[in-house]
Amino acid sequence: MIKKYDVVVIGGGPAGMAAALSALKKGAKVLVVERDVRLGGILNQCIHNGFGLHYFGEELTGPEYADRFVKLVESEDIDVMLESMVLRLTPDKKVEILSPEGYITVEAGAVVLAMGCRERTAGAIAVPGTRPAGVYTAGMAQKLCNMKGYLVGKKVVILGSGDIGLIMARRMTLEGAKVELVLELMPYSSGLKRNIVQCLNDFDIPIKYAHTITRLEGSPRLTGLYYAPVDENRNPILEKEEYVSCDTLLLSVGLIPENDLLSGMDVEMSPITSGAVVDENRMTSIPGVFSCGNVLHVHDLVDNVSREAEIAGGAAADYALGNVTAGDTVSVRATDGVRYALPQRITKGGEGKVDVFFRTVDVYTKKRIVVEVDGNEIYSRKTMILAPGEMEKITLARQDLVGDVIVRLK
Amino acid sequence: MMNTICIMCPMGCPLTIEEKDGVITVQGQTCPRGKKYGEQEYSAPVRTLTTLIRRADGGMASAKTSAPIPKDKIREAAEYVGKLTVSADSKIGDVVEENFFADGVNLVITGIA
């Protein structure tokens, strides 16, 4: 017998849990499919604080933030499959799931994608030199440390200034490692400013902007690496190469939405976010398939993930229960210093407000965020500083969205 | 005078802190928490410690200070935690130690790995 659910949520991290709870509130019968042995996703390994200020109004650690949602999910009438992986999703929303109990197919009225993201690797950026032990993504080192209790090494260089890398600089320092250096290819940090302060500056860890690794040394274990400043085309200036001895290199060079499940489904994808193109309900180009959290676009704050997932989960329930009417949409386009804006489509004629999130291409000071519809400014805000590492939000009145929307900096 | 970045929230407001005649002024913040942070950072900086504690069954628990403790005590506190062991059935919210490196601050379990 094939099981049926109104909403199947793929992924039991912060996005999946918030989506499931939101779908339940709308009266849907919900299944959450989670790969790990427990709910919570990557939050479980983020033992640092800084979560929940916006959502819960207090500062929590990752496991605490996750726990609040886990307790809610467990106390509600939501089916959860752990150690379960979706192997295939079809456009007619059949979800094929593998677990230690067996291989089953579930029919879903709507599907919420909440699989999160993965880290870009040393291989993907083709770091030159040897390929020794001691080179890991920051998240893998974080998992080994915070979940398993093992420190990968004690003389550490970090490539990239993504938040996980910065957080791991502090974690490893506090566990007795020496973080020698952080290297960032760009002239600015890709992580949050406060993490530069509290994870690097507090521990006198130097960060070199516009630098990259030119060569790894050592085999079978990393013994050191060469690095150099880069020119304006981000090519290393080899005459200025320097050496640092280390036994560990952590990479924090970007996160990529993990949309492998969509290959073979004809979902419209954004080449910029690597996530699906969605409307204000976070519905993809396939009706009834929704996407939220880091699988849609990489967020800085879990609080925003939870909020976005609530939108997606609620809308998925509405869809499955037949409470939606499709309408014409306007497109949301990013230009002039705005890298992408999301959602990329908004249904015409709604009431109330809609939030649009965006990231900038570069660091900009004293720019004005401008939103135009049919050549008219419908929104304008002055800013002191904008950086690609920090997602911005603008709130628009839906009645203003009578035509295609352009988000730009002036 | 001191220039720093507020760490109270992800906004990361750039703060300029000055002391004149015993009065500390903070500029650049966009909320009252920033002013408070600036004043504290200038006179006696504090940080929240988040770390791991060994469990009696060999596993790990994560822990935090319930409030920030003096910044210059962070490393010492982290090393001290390294010597502690909590029971295997510890759960989120359990207090490991009271008055942990600061009056009224507790070391609290935040998660079980």
Added chain:
Amino acid sequence: MKTYDCIVIGGGVVGTAVLDRLAFHDLATLLLEKDDDVSVGASRANSGIVHAGYDCKPGTLKAKFNVRGNHLMWSLVDDLDVPHLKCGSLVVADKDNKAGIDELYDKGVKNGVEVEVWDKQKTMSFEPNLSDNIEWSLYAKEAGIVSPYQLAIALADRAVLNGAEIHLEEGVTALERKDGLWVVTTEKSQYLAKTVVNCAGAYGADVNDLAGAEHYETSFRKGEYYVLDNTERQNVETVIFPLPTKAGKGILVAPTADGNVIYGPTSHLCDLDDTSVTLDGLQDIRSNVAKTYKNPVVRKCIRTYAGVRTIIGDDFVIGESKVVDDFYMAIGICSPGLSSAPAIAEHLENLIAGDVALKDNVVTRLPRAKRLSELDGDELNTLIKEDEAWGRIVCRCEKVSEAEIVKAIHSPLPAVTVDAVKRRVRAGMGRCQGGFCATRVMEIISRETGKDITEIRKGKKGSNIALYSVKEVPND
């Protein structure tokens, strides 16, 4: 001290192939490998191509063994259940270089290889993503791809099942004659052997020197590669070569038997064991690939690697030593070494064991390994009923189950490092490069072998992944 009929030195694809053939006979055989697994030198890091044999100089050992090796390969990989695809190969040329294609055609005919010269239309209809300037090609239908490390591993496994012994992490330090036998001294032990076969790859000339056999000068050429995401596989039909030059077969575009695509190799003189990837080498690949292939997508790179080819003169060195007794060599096995390995093994088998009886009841066909990624729902449910580990995916990118990993750890030649598991079942070989699953693989190895996590290695001795337990980090 145990006496063996034959000791094979070196666990690359040649050494394991030789061991595998000898193990069919009534002989006590041992293979000594200095590293943590078989196939960790050049046999792991090459193009994985089974060449047809058209471009070897007629009359050379390379020509002879390549053509014969190709002929033996396709049934061998089927018997051994090694991933492979007989996808053919194309050497492509622009309008100014038709002569190069004709020259290769002639060599192919002389070497007894089936080759065809194709015009642009036929070439492009077979492989649509070639550069626009390509006008001619040489097609060889007997060429194809295999997983080179899985071939060596499967050869080792079959040899072990047929009674051969393999000792890993035992590099040979001395070879002496005593009472008509070889005394083989390793880092750990000493053995006696009636016959020694030198298949020591990059160290082949050194082993010859240890034995007092013929002395050879060796040079080394590094080949660097990009590995692309498996989503790129659909764009590459066959193995695409440029016209060969003196330095080698040139930078190719090829599918891999694991389902990826590779660009490479470069060809630069290097030191022994220098498998580092260089900025220049990667640049070299990027600029050369575009000459034959229309849309190189280096941004889909998931990994880079480099292998070292060992070169002795212009040809392979294969056969019995004329200087010392009971000493055989298969050294200087650069390209087309992988393609030639089955024939080299057959040749040495005839020399060493030609008159030795075959064992009864040998294993010839390895059982078909079940791969989760290839099973349907019903098959999976049957397996999960027997062992729920089939329902637990460890490597999400390549869809590898815990059951497959456990089986690899307990295979005839056990896999006890993360890379050894990866080579056998692909866990960690996908786009996240083990970011998610390496931790799980470490835990499974730890559980199955009783080793602490801090003892679990990536590969070679000293490649431990996590060095310390938290809270037990030494101060120094």
